[in-house]
Amino acid sequence: MPGAFSSDDERELRQAERDVTHAFDTQPFDFSALLAVSNVFRAATAVRNHMEREVLSPHQLSWSAFVVLFVLRVWGARESNELAAEAGITGGTLTGVLSTLERRGFAKRKPHATDGRRVVVHPTAKGRRTVDQIMPVFNHHEAIVTADLSDHDRRELARLLRSILRRLDTE
Amino acid sequence: MPGAFSSDDERELRQAERDVTHAFDTQPFDFSALLAVSNVFRAATAVRNHMEREVLSPHQLSWSAFVVLFVLRVWGARESNELAAEAGITGGTLTGVLSTLERRGFAKRKPHATDGRRVVVHPTAKGRRTVDQIMPVFNHHEAIVTADLSDHDRRELARLLRSILRRLDTE
DNA sequence: GCGAGATCGTTCGCTTCCAAACGATATTGT
DNA sequence: ACAATATCGTTTGGAAGCGAACGATCTCGC
Numbered sequence: 001m002p003g004a005f006s007s008d009d010e011r012e013l014r015q016a017e018r019d020v021t022h023a024f025d026t027q028p029f030d031f032s033a034l035l036a037v038s039n040v041f042r043a044a045t046a047v048r049n050h051m052e053r054e055v056l057s058p059h060q061l062s063w064s065a066f067v068v069l070f071v072l073r074v075w076g077a078r079e080s081n082e083l084a085a086e087a088g089i090t091g092g093t094l095t096g097v098l099s100t101l102e103r104r105g106f107a108k109r110k111p112h113a114t115d116g117r118r119v120v121v122h123p124t125a126k127g128r129r130t131v132d133q134i135m136p137v138f139n140h141h142e143a144i145v146t147a148d149l150s151d152h153d154r155r156e157l158a159r160l161l162r163s164i165l166r167r168l169d170t171e
Numbered sequence: 172m173p174g175a176f177s178s179d180d181e182r183e184l185r186q187a188e189r190d191v192t193h194a195f196d197t198q199p200f201d202f203s204a205l206l207a208v209s210n211v212f213r214a215a216t217a218v219r220n221h222m223e224r225e226v227l228s229p230h231q232l233s234w235s236a237f238v239v240l241f242v243l244r245v246w247g248a249r250e251s252n253e254l255a256a257e258a259g260i261t262g263g264t265l266t267g268v269l270s271t272l273e274r275r276g277f278a279k280r281k282p283h284a285t286d287g288r289r290v291v292v293h294p295t296a297k298g299r300r301t302v303d304q305i306m307p308v309f310n311h312h313e314a315i316v317t318a319d320l321s322d323h324d325r326r327e328l329a330r331l332l333r334s335i336l337r338r339l340d341t342e
Numbered sequence: 343g344c345g346a347g348a349t350c351g352t353t354c355g356c357t358t359c360c361a362a363a364c365g366a367t368a369t370t371g372t
Numbered sequence: 373a374c375a376a377t378a379t380c381g382t383t384t385g386g387a388a389g390c391g392a393a394c395g396a397t398c399t400c401g402c
Contacts, residue, residue, distance in 0.1 A: 023245040024306060032325035033313040037218060039332035044215030045259040046339045047208060052360085062387065074194040080351060088216045093389050095352055100387075117350040117397045135195060142204040148334045154203035157331040161210035163319045168217045223390085233357065251381065264359050266382055271357080288367045288380040 040161070047145055055138050059130060060104075064089055064097050066134065069106055072123035073131040079112070080119050106130060211332070218316055226309050230301060231275075235260055235268050237305065240277055243294035244302040250283070251290050277301060 017031060048063055056066055067087045072078060078086075084094040098121060101107040106127035112118035123131075146154050188202055219234055227237055238258045243249065249257075255265040269292060272278040277298035283289035294302075317325050 020245055024303070027307055029306075029310050030314045032322045032329070033317045034310055035329040036317050036320070036325040037313040039329045039336070040211065040215050040218060042259060043332040043335045044211050046336055047211060049360090050339055057361090064388070074191055081349095088213060089388085090390060091351065092353080092391075096388065112350095115350080115398070119351065132195070135200075136198050139200050139205055142208040143201045145335050145338055146204045146207050148338050149207070149331060151203045153331055153334075154207040157328070158203070158206040158210045160320060160324055160328040160331075161214040163324075164214045164316050165210070165217055167316055167319050168221055220390090228391095235358070252379095260358085261360055262381065263361075263383080267358065283380095286368075286380085290381065 073128050077122040248293040
């Protein structure tokens, strides 16, 4: 059912909407877009902080370091550019993350067989083991933060977000 | 209608699901939670990068700096701790952001009337003017990135995300 | 072949970001 | 009254993060 807010939630929301409208009284805003985007951020930072605190910090791993390691664990050795794209970070940032990962023995850079410019990143046994140890806990917390959503809602959420991603890809 | 993916999208998705399942064949995962959470991040970073590039960088403002300035513009002077909470950053980070904002003349710190520890942050006229200038463009881009979603979809998206936020608040 | 241009990872300068430690100020218990 | 405790903003140290500039390497046109 649409509009199934808690009344507190809805009141606070409408108040914020009024405040913003009032603040910019000369301009009409697209509120559904504003609310959608701003909530994507609030949710992302809240979940990220939660995960880093509850799941990742015991292993001294940052979010990005874990994502990179996860990709290596599931799909095996990758080239740097693929890795950066899948982790959603730039090449410059990946260099730093890889330094950390390599220093701590989770991954290893190797030269490409035929192309002297490229680098292939391999997970180490320790790296794979660490992901295997973290992943169940991580997934459990993913279930916790989405506990108020039905399975259908979660898939719907993922679908709506992919629509945004697709739109940004094609720009 | 549920499941209204493009077929390419869906195929890629199912393949990724198979890959992950195969990689961790001893453990069953909650996939709807995994997909929901991971897409929240992909979308957030993609939109954030887009906004910083297209809207904020001409004004030399970071995302956080803009959020803080926006809060000051709409709700007026705030104390530091409120500001940090609403911007989704820690106190230490806010100090740095405020230094930048103050240096560039967008905001100003003033001592609290009765409590010598606290600081009240005020927007300057220049700060308000800058937000007024950016906000229409920002909102226009919010509309662009959510262009493939109906108005109903956008509100549904915001609702689902708020459910996650509420869950994290009450932990 | 071989020079022009593209592509790759790294480096650089700068900002953001967090957790933890720190001083300064308030509040509380006794 | 006054020590113990709590709270506030800042500082610190280290990792992320970006865009731009850079050298090294490859590709393409001729």
